Amino acid sequence: MGGGDKCTPSSEDDAHDVNGGHEKQQGSKEAEELKNQGNELYQAGRVKDALSKFDEAVSKSPDVAVYRANKAAALSSLGRLGEAMLESKKAVELDDNYARAHERLANLCLRLGRFKEAKKHFEKAGEGGKDGQKRADQLDQHAKAALCARDKGEWEKALREADATIQGGADADCTLLGVKAEALQNLGRSDEAEKARAQAEKAAADAGTPAIRDPVISMLRAKIAASTGNFDGAVAAAERAVKLDPDNCAAIQTLKQVRALANARTRGNDLFKAGDFGGAEKAYSEGLETPLGKENAFLLSNRAAARSKQGHWEEALADADKATRAYPNYSKAKLRRAHAYRNLGRHEEAVRDLEELAAAAPYDADLGRELWEANRELAQSRGEDVSGWKFTPPGGLVDVTSDQQYRERVNGPGLVVGYFTATWCGPCRQIAPVIKKLPEKYPGLSIMKVDIDSHQQLAAAEGVASVPTFKVYKNGRKVNEITGANAPLLDQVISQNLQDILKKV
Known part of the structure; x- marks a missing residue:
C-alpha cells in the first residue's frame, strides 16, 4: 500500500469488493445500499465520500464485519492508520474467520512496525498470508538490528537497517523513522534528519499512538534544531520533552546540554557585538566543547x-x-x-x-x-594587468528586446522594476534621467525598460493603460504598481523593498 496521502484505492485495499466475497452476514437493506454506494465512490477515487457512506452503514448495522472492513479500507487509504486498525480489529472480533479482514489488519500492523501482531493475523489470512508471514519475520530482524546498532552508536548500520525496515513496508513505524532521524543526525546529515523526524511525528499522529507524546521525539527535535542553528527552538523542544516526562533523565540531560549550547552562543554574540573578539572566541569554544556542540x-x-x-x-x-x-x-x-x-x-x-x-x-x-x-x-x-578592470554592479537599466526576456527577469530573484514607457510621452521623457540614475543609487536593482509601441502584446498582457507605468517585483512576486511620473513614490517603494533583497548572505 502507498503512504497516507494516497487518495486512490490500492491493490491491497480493493474497495469494489473489500469484503473479498465474504457475504456470510448482511445488515439492513438500507445499510447494504450504503455499502454499495460507498464501494462505487471508492472505486471512483472519492475516498472521503466513500468513508461517509461506510460510516453510515456501520451506524445502521454495527455488528456486521464487512461494513467495519470497508470502513477500515477507506480510513487506511486516507492515511488514518490508527482508526483503520481499530475498525479492522472490530471486523475480526465480529468474525474471526474473515480472512480478508485478517490480511488487511496484518498489513496495517506491518506498516506500523507491529511485526508479531502482523504475523499472527497473516496466519489467519489463509493462502494470501503466507508471503506476509515471511515478510514480517524479515522486517522484524531488520528492525531489531537497527535498534541494536542505535544502542551501540553504530550509526551507518542503524541507518541501513532502519531504511531496510521502512522501505520493506514499515513506512509508518514512528520508532524506526526516529532511529533513522537519529542516525542521520549523528552522521552530520541534519537536513535529512529533520525530514525523517517530521515523518516520525506524522506517522505517530496518523497512527493515533502515544508516540507523538513521547519525549524521545521532542529530544530528537531539540538536537536537530541545535544542529541547524535554531537554538531557541532547540531549548523549547527540550523543555517540552521534560514537560512530557519530568522524571526522564535523558530529557533532563538534553535540556541542560541545549541550554548550555544556547547560552554559549548568546554570550559569544554579545561579546562579539561589544568588540571583545577574544572573549567571543572563548565563549563559542565553550559551546563547542559541550556534548551537543561538537x-x-x-x-x-x-x-x-x-x-x-x-x-x-x-x-x-x-x-x-x-x-x-x-x-x-x-x-x-x-x-x-x-x-x-x-x-x-x-x-x-x-x-x-x-x-x-x-x-x-x-x-x-x-x-x-x-x-x-x-x-x-x-x-x-598571475601577473596580469588589472589597471583597466572596472566593477559593474549586477542589475542596471535594460532595454527589453523580447517578451520572454522581460518575463524571465521579473520572475527571477532580486528586485526588478518593469518600466513601461513610450517615445512620444512627455512625462516619460521628464522622469527618464531619474530612472537612469536609480541603478547607481541602488546597486543590484534591475529596471526592465519596455517601449509599449515595440511590445504592444506585452503591454496589453500586463494591463498597461497609461505611461509611464512601473511594476515592482520582489523575488518573482509583484509587490507594487505605480502609474505616472511619481519619482519620489517610486524611490520610496524601491528603497523599502530592496532592503531584504540586498542584505548580506
Whole structure:
C-alpha cells in the first residue's frame, strides 16, 4: 500500500469488493445500499465520500464485519492508520474467520512496525498470508538490528537497517523513522534528519499512538534544531520533552546540554557585538566543547568570524571549512571561508567559493563586488594587468528586446522594476534621467525598460493603460504598481523593498 496521502484505492485495499466475497452476514437493506454506494465512490477515487457512506452503514448495522472492513479500507487509504486498525480489529472480533479482514489488519500492523501482531493475523489470512508471514519475520530482524546498532552508536548500520525496515513496508513505524532521524543526525546529515523526524511525528499522529507524546521525539527535535542553528527552538523542544516526562533523565540531560549550547552562543554574540573578539572566541569554544556542540556548524562559523577579527586566518579557515562541510547549505560559513582564503592568498579557492555564493544570489551587489575583487586579486597573482578592470554592479537599466526576456527577469530573484514607457510621452521623457540614475543609487536593482509601441502584446498582457507605468517585483512576486511620473513614490517603494533583497548572505 502507498503512504497516507494516497487518495486512490490500492491493490491491497480493493474497495469494489473489500469484503473479498465474504457475504456470510448482511445488515439492513438500507445499510447494504450504503455499502454499495460507498464501494462505487471508492472505486471512483472519492475516498472521503466513500468513508461517509461506510460510516453510515456501520451506524445502521454495527455488528456486521464487512461494513467495519470497508470502513477500515477507506480510513487506511486516507492515511488514518490508527482508526483503520481499530475498525479492522472490530471486523475480526465480529468474525474471526474473515480472512480478508485478517490480511488487511496484518498489513496495517506491518506498516506500523507491529511485526508479531502482523504475523499472527497473516496466519489467519489463509493462502494470501503466507508471503506476509515471511515478510514480517524479515522486517522484524531488520528492525531489531537497527535498534541494536542505535544502542551501540553504530550509526551507518542503524541507518541501513532502519531504511531496510521502512522501505520493506514499515513506512509508518514512528520508532524506526526516529532511529533513522537519529542516525542521520549523528552522521552530520541534519537536513535529512529533520525530514525523517517530521515523518516520525506524522506517522505517530496518523497512527493515533502515544508516540507523538513521547519525549524521545521532542529530544530528537531539540538536537536537530541545535544542529541547524535554531537554538531557541532547540531549548523549547527540550523543555517540552521534560514537560512530557519530568522524571526522564535523558530529557533532563538534553535540556541542560541545549541550554548550555544556547547560552554559549548568546554570550559569544554579545561579546562579539561589544568588540571583545577574544572573549567571543572563548565563549563559542565553550559551546563547542559541550556534548551537543561538537562540530556545530553555526558555532564554528561564529568562532571563525571572531578569529578573523583578530587576524587569526588559519584558525578561522579551519573553523569555516569544518562548518561548511558539516552544513553545506550554510552560506555564511562559506563566505567566511572565502574571506579567510583571500587573506591567506589562496585566491583560486576564494573565487570558487564566491562564485558558488554569487550563483545563488546573483543580484547581491556586495557579494558581486567581493567576487570581482577576488578575481582581480587572482589575476594580479598571475601577473596580469588589472589597471583597466572596472566593477559593474549586477542589475542596471535594460532595454527589453523580447517578451520572454522581460518575463524571465521579473520572475527571477532580486528586485526588478518593469518600466513601461513610450517615445512620444512627455512625462516619460521628464522622469527618464531619474530612472537612469536609480541603478547607481541602488546597486543590484534591475529596471526592465519596455517601449509599449515595440511590445504592444506585452503591454496589453500586463494591463498597461497609461505611461509611464512601473511594476515592482520582489523575488518573482509583484509587490507594487505605480502609474505616472511619481519619482519620489517610486524611490520610496524601491528603497523599502530592496532592503531584504540586498542584505548580506
